[in-house]
Amino acid sequence: MAVPKRKTSPSRRGMRRAHDRLSAPTYVEDKESGELRRPHHVDLKSGRYKGRKVLEPKGD
Numbered sequence: 001m002a003v004p005k006r007k008t009s010p011s012r013r014g015m016r017r018a019h020d021r022l023s024a025p026t027y028v029e030d031k032e033s034g035e036l037r038r039p040h041h042v043d044l045k046s047g048r049y050k051g052r053k054v055l056e057p058k059g060d
Contacts, residue, residue, distance in 0.1 A: 027036040030043050032051075037043045047055035 026039055028039050029035070030037050030046075032048065033043060033046050035043060035045055042049045042055055044055070045057060047053055047057040
């Protein structure tokens with residue numbers, strides 16, 4: 001079994017973990033409705049994706 005020869009310092013451990021954080025989700029403003037939506041996702045209010053109607057709009 002492999003065993004480390006020296007203890008990993010907090011600085012080195014932190015540098016290794018620097019990319020493990022969670023990023024905030026990205027939102028874009030929809031061109032037609034002006035609502036915020038995720039990129040590359042269907043707008044649930046209008047049911048449109050890339051200018052085409054792909055779903056029935058969500059009823060309120």
